[in-house]
Amino acid sequence: VAHDGVIAPGTPAPDFALRREDGSAFTRSALEGRTTVLVFYPFAFSPVCTDQLNLYQDVLDEFAVQGATLYGVSCDSSYAQKAFREALGVSIEQLSDFEPKGATCRAFGAYHPGGFAQRALVIVGPDGAVTWSYQAASPGELPGANLIFDGLAATRDSGGRRPRPAGARST
Amino acid sequence: LTELGSAPVPELSGEDHVRGRSGHPVVVEYADFECPFCAVLTLRLHGRPLRHAFRHFPVRSRHARAWAAACAAEAAGVQGRFWEMHDLLFADQGRLEDPHLWDRARSFGLDLERFDADRRSEPVAARVRRDFQSGVRAGVVTTPTLFAGGRMFAGSIDAQVLDRLAPPVGRDGDA
Numbered sequence: 604v605a606h607d608g609v610i611a612p613g614t615p616a617p618d619f620a621l622r623r624e625d626g627s628a629f630t631r632s633a634l635e636g637r638t639t640v641l642v643f644y645p646f647a648f649s650p651v652c653t654d655q656l657n658l659y660q661d662v663l664d665e666f667a668v669q670g671a672t673l674y675g676v677s678c679d680s681s682y683a684q685k686a687f688r689e690a691l692g693v694s695i696e697q698l699s700d701f702e703p704k705g706a707t708c709r710a711f712g713a714y715h716p717g718g719f720a721q722r723a724l725v726i727v728g729p730d731g732a733v734t735w736s737y738q739a740a741s742p743g744e745l746p747g748a749n750l751i752f753d754g755l756a757a758t759r760d761s762g763g764r765r766p767r768p769a770g771a772r773s774t
Numbered sequence: 775l776t777e778l779g780s781a782p783v784p785e786l787s788g789e790d791h792v793r794g795r796s797g798h799p800v801v802v803e804y805a806d807f808e809c810p811f812c813a814v815l816t817l818r819l820h821g822r823p824l825r826h827a828f829r830h831f832p833v834r835s836r837h838a839r840a841w842a843a844a845c846a847a848e849a850a851g852v853q854g855r856f857w858e859m860h861d862l863l864f865a866d867q868g869r870l871e872d873p874h875l876w877d878r879a880r881s882f883g884l885d886l887e888r889f890d891a892d893r894r895s896e897p898v899a900a901r902v903r904r905d906f907q908s909g910v911r912a913g914v915v916t917t918p919t920l921f922a923g924g925r926m927f928a929g930s931i932d933a934q935v936l937d938r939l940a941p942p943v944g945r946d947g948d949a
Contacts, residue, residue, distance in 0.1 A: 653836075654833075654836075654915055654916040655915060657833050657835045657836040658833060658910075658915050658916070660835040661833055661834055661835055661906075662778060662910060665775075665776055665778055668775060668776070669775060691835065691836070692835050692836070693835050745915040745916060745928075746915070747780075747910065747912075747913035747914065747915050748778065748910050748915075749778060749779055749780040749781070749910055749911050749912070749913055750780065750913075752777075752778040752779040752780075753779045753780050756779050
């Protein structure tokens with residue numbers, strides 16, 4: 604990423620490794636063949652993040668209809684993320700960038716010098732390239748779900764490859 | 775596909791629940807009956823010379839009874855009593871189960887059978903959903919969110935902000 608800030612559309616997603624809640628690895632290959640929305644957020648249990656994930660949860664069906672899968676990404680441990688997700692009552696899977704701390708966030712240009720994930724959104728298309736990204740002006744700004752739907756529309760318009768329905772696998 | 779991409783907050787229409795005199799500054803509120811900050815805002819709005827429109831923004835994953843409460847207010851609205859239910863819901867957020875909704879409906883003389891059928895009806899659900907979706911499209915992320923004077927105010931909205939929009943009637947001094 605040549606410029607400061609979140610990874611730009613048109614860039615192939617970098618190689619990365621995050622941890623799922625069950626401890627398994629979530630890497631670049633998990634993005635292939637489907638449309639993925641990575642929701643980078645600063646901290647589990649911070650009040651602002653709470654509202655953001657609750658709102659996205661309430662329109663999760665609509666994301667699924669559009670063939671997009673959402674993941675929350677932060678530098679918290681998987682245990683903290685799971686507790687956070689359960690406390691919120693949301694099903695959005697959480698991915699941990701705990702060790703090496705923030706490596707994936709840095710690779711996506713979404714690492715805050717304060718030691719946490721910038722509040723940013725990245726959509727990766729089925730071919731593994733970033734189709735849309737957004738960085739909040741400050742960690743306190745909550746990006747509305749409307750922005751993600753804008754990004755998905757841009758993904759459909761630009762890529763020529765329509766997002767697959769949720770659950771579809773690439774062959 | 776349900777269109778949920780960005781769109782400006784809809785202008786007031788005949789479908790909206792509005793109270794306050796025409797000519798007063800318009801505030802459009804997106805709120806959730808189970809949200810404590812929304813209840814506080816309701817108190818802060820009270821007595822101000824505003825034209826206040828209420829739109830539903832129930833965040834179900836956060837507030838288990840928010841959707842049911844929104845539908846109850848709409849069902850009261852079918853009988854022309856939206857604002858009575860609105861005020862009674864915010865007045866006691868600890869009591870939002872069905873029997874509590876029935877008590878409220880009885881207290882101001884709603885036809886209870888009709889109320890109960892309406893609050894579970896598809897048109898009422900569609901009405902709540904339409905408000906919610908218009909809020910999502912306008913960038914509402916948290917409750918309460920207020921649109922006034924071409925600006926958006928989100929979260930806990932303090933009295934100073936409201937004072938700039940419309941000082942309470944009866945307060946000394948002018949704005």
